[in-house]
Amino acid sequence: MKAVRVHAYGEPARIESVPDPVVRGPLEVLVEINAAGVCRTDLHILEGQWADKSGVTLPYTIGHENAGTVREVGSAVSGVRPGDKVILHPLVTCGLCRPCRSGDDVHCENSSFPGIDTDGGMAELMLTNARSVVRLSEQLAPADVAALADAGLTAYHAVRKAVPSLYPGTHAVVIGAGGLGHIGLQALLALTPARTIVVDRSPEVLRLAGELGAHHTVHADGSQVDAVRDLTRGAGAQVVLDFVGEHGTESDGIAMTRDAGSYFVIGYGGRVDVPTIDIISREINVIGNLVGSYNDLDELMTLTAQGKVALRTRTYPLDAALDALADLDANRIPGGRAILVP
Template sequence: MKAAVLHAFDEKLTAKEFVKYEDVADPKITRPSDVVVRIGGAGVCRTDLHIVEGIWRSKVDVNLPYIMGHENAGWVEAIGPGVEGIKVGDPVICHPLVTSGHCLACRRGNDMHADDSVFPGINANGGYAQYLLTGQRSLIKLPKTLAPKDVAPYTDAGLTAYRAAKKASRHLLPGQYVAVIGAGGLGHIGIQVLAALCAAEIIVVDRDDKSLELAKTCGAHHLVKADGNEVEATLALTGGRGAEAVIDFVGEGEAVARGLAMTANDGFYYVVGYGGKIELPTIDLITTEKTIVGNLVGSYAELVELMKLADRGLVQLHTKEYKLSAANDALHDLHHGRIHGRAVLVP
């Protein structure tokens, strides 16, 4: 099969080619629960750039060369002898983690904290290819309204955004505010989820005018330009108290300190993006009673819930398609901020 393969790390992201488009061996079924999916779409994520940079080397054990791509959807191509409930040809979206289902975390629905797991595209070959090896427990059948290439990024970007927005929606009341920092690939999904799940007013903070325009179409009630005065602007919108919830899809640079500053006392700061540091005197955390919440990719059940919202048209992805052979173009466009929404590779 054809695949876009990572052969070497590039810490400064200066190479003309991050991956090489080449022939590799087809994935093979070795376990009864294995499934091979013919890729219909593979999302291009900022995490992929971090992988190219080598940031994940300290977190996962992976040997180069290997195939990135952890946001995948397509059609069932082949199934192991123990697979039930799906058949060849079924359109599916893949939860990003492949687990056995036997550990206590799995049985509680905490897929991302499973004792025994494989994460295609992170610590195993992923979906920047014509075919992907995954497992039966990871697959969700798609309704006729949703095409694989249109939903692939939901498996990480959408699922992560959904998990954070769902947490926030559980305590947000009418008359309260939620601030979303970053209206890009994850943020524009999170805004729509918030609009679907709660009645709080949504403030969106971003430095890019096009991203703010996108945020408005996604359901934002207030737009704030990230120009160094976003804390003051957010406090003004909320009557000086700050937002009861802040969801930070940036998580680096000045966004972290400013996100905490625009969080109301007794409010919640949900950090999704990474690369920065949280530095806060303990006395300030005590006196303000702010809650800081980390957010990892969501569970299988949450991906099912997100697909229900997508099926009803309550959440829509803004995507830009690239051929699989143009994976480097997509990665460079993402790196240089030329993508508003999500990029998707189509074999």
């Protein structure tokens, strides 16, 4: 099969032929990949940012946002069968450790992460297990939802955690309404009554955010912190969701957060540097977010089937994977996601 492979950090990926994966375990599921999302994390992988954390042996296949058709299942699999359309939770989990038994499978003690620390789905086939597959409603096509497997799941997970803080009359700020942020905005509108404020440096992204239903949009032209504080009567927002996490959004996000509010870090690449006396005196929360649980993904698919969440996508054939990565790196996919269609 064809696959997009990393051979060395700091170098472009390669599209090459590798052996097909084979079902061997009773709970394994072989999926024909119909759509694979292209994520900024893939760029960070190629740069080497994940080398120490993942410990993966090169070469390997990237791609952690995957959806497709079940090709073959192990002897103990009963929830799906060949021919089913599915989206894949990004983690392959054990189901037996304490986090899994608590429904916190994103912190499974025995997990693997296809596309990060083992072969992923920028390929024609991918091997996963029964705990990772979510059957799709008939009205959902793999190419329409693939990027929700990580970008959507991560955004939804953060919003889901923020829901108790967002009662009527509150404000939520979305910093960066691109590939992740436009999904987070839709989740906020679907799950909370909060007034939403979208901050972005792209007028086009702000226009799209307005079309999706954002209550206010703010151009990040250097005056964005003052603009948000004006919109919140000088107090800041109860929740700030930072989908960028670098290039100064870290300090902006803290400054936009109301006292006793919460700053959610979703994008990454920068550093959060807050004097401890400010954390104490303002009693603010800084909350990290790493993808989401199987249940989060299942809920997100329900919202998507109801038409409350939708992806803006640009499709590429698998052979054009390097073009898709280059377009993402150059910010030529505003407000949406690149999808490889093998």
